[in-house]
Amino acid sequence: GNSVTQMEGPVTLSEEAFLTINCTYTATGYPSLFWYVQYPGEGLQLLLKATKADDKGSNKGFEATYRKETTSFHLEKGSVQVSDSAVYFCALSVSTQGGSEKLVFGKGTKLTVNP
Amino acid sequence: KAGVTQTPRYLIKTRGQQVTLSCSPISGHRSVSWYQQTPGQGLQFLFEYFSETQRNKGNFPGRFSGRQFSNSRSEMNVSTLELGDSALYLCASRYDRHAIYINTFGSGTRLTVV
Numbered sequence: 001g002n003s004v005t006q007m008e009g010p011v012t013l014s015e016e017a018f019l020t021i022n023c024t025y026t027a028t029g030y031p032s033l034f035w036y037v038q039y040p041g042e043g044l045q046l047l048l049k050a051t052k053a054d055d056k057g058s059n060k061g062f063e064a065t066y067r068k069e070t071t072s073f074h075l076e077k078g079s080v081q082v083s084d085s086a087v088y089f090c091a092l093s094v095s096t097q098g099g100s101e102k103l104v105f106g107k108g109t110k111l112t113v114n115p
Numbered sequence: 116k117a118g119v120t121q122t123p124r125y126l127i128k129t130r131g132q133q134v135t136l137s138c139s140p141i142s143g144h145r146s147v148s149w150y151q152q153t154p155g156q157g158l159q160f161l162f163e164y165f166s167e168t169q170r171n172k173g174n175f176p177g178r179f180s181g182r183q184f185s186n187s188r189s190e191m192n193v194s195t196l197e198l199g200d201s202a203l204y205l206c207a208s209r210y211d212r213h214a215i216y217i218n219t220f221g222s223g224t225r226l227t228v229v
Contacts, residue, residue, distance in 0.1 A: 036220075041222075042222055043119075043220040043221050044205065044207075045220070098170060099165065099170070100165070100171040101163070101171075101209070101216045102148060102173070103148075103150075103160065108158075
């Protein structure tokens with residue numbers, strides 16, 4: 001089946017520290033991969049995406065590379081800020097020939113960045 | 116461009132009651148999906164609608180249902196509420212570009228069942 005496993009938090013870092021959140025997936029075929037971020041009291045915001053092997057998604061200093069050989073999509077940021085404190089979700093897209101699509105999410109990783 | 120609008124933002128219901136949640140997608144988006152978010156189970160897919168037709172359904176009991184109107188607005192209904200239905204319900208509207216699916220989520224409806 002399709003599943004996503006991401007490192008469990010919470011993760012606490014100091015401002016300007018390096019961030020890595022691990023994400024691995026199991027899927028049939030070659031799904032698109034996403035990172036979403038959720039701030040307190042809000043819905044999900046798309047952070048970045050990659051649609052094929054070796055693609056690198058990037059946004060707001062965050063990066064993730066689609067690694068088919070290791071079925072991974074780890075999220076990284078070189079220097080985190082207090083404003084990056086949120087819950088981060090790794091997800092894969094499962095689609096059918098009929099055009100239906102759904103997202104399968106990891107459990108989420110809560111990040112707290114201290115000044 | 117307006118985002119995805121979900122109403123109401125918060126709801127408190129009693130066990131056994133039913134509830135209807137509403138989602139207005141981004142203008143021009145024809146696909147709407149619903150997800151349930153709980154601390155225990157995380158984010159789980161409920162169903163997807165496209166052009167007023169349910170195209171996909173997650174593993175939820177029949178108490179959970181939905182529909183989509185001709186203007187793409189969608190509603191989901193939960194009947195005979197149980198305590199375990201307390202959750203954040205998220206709606207996503209989607210556009211397809213070259214078979215790449217981009218979902219935009221609303222802020223959600225927080226349902227509390229007491």
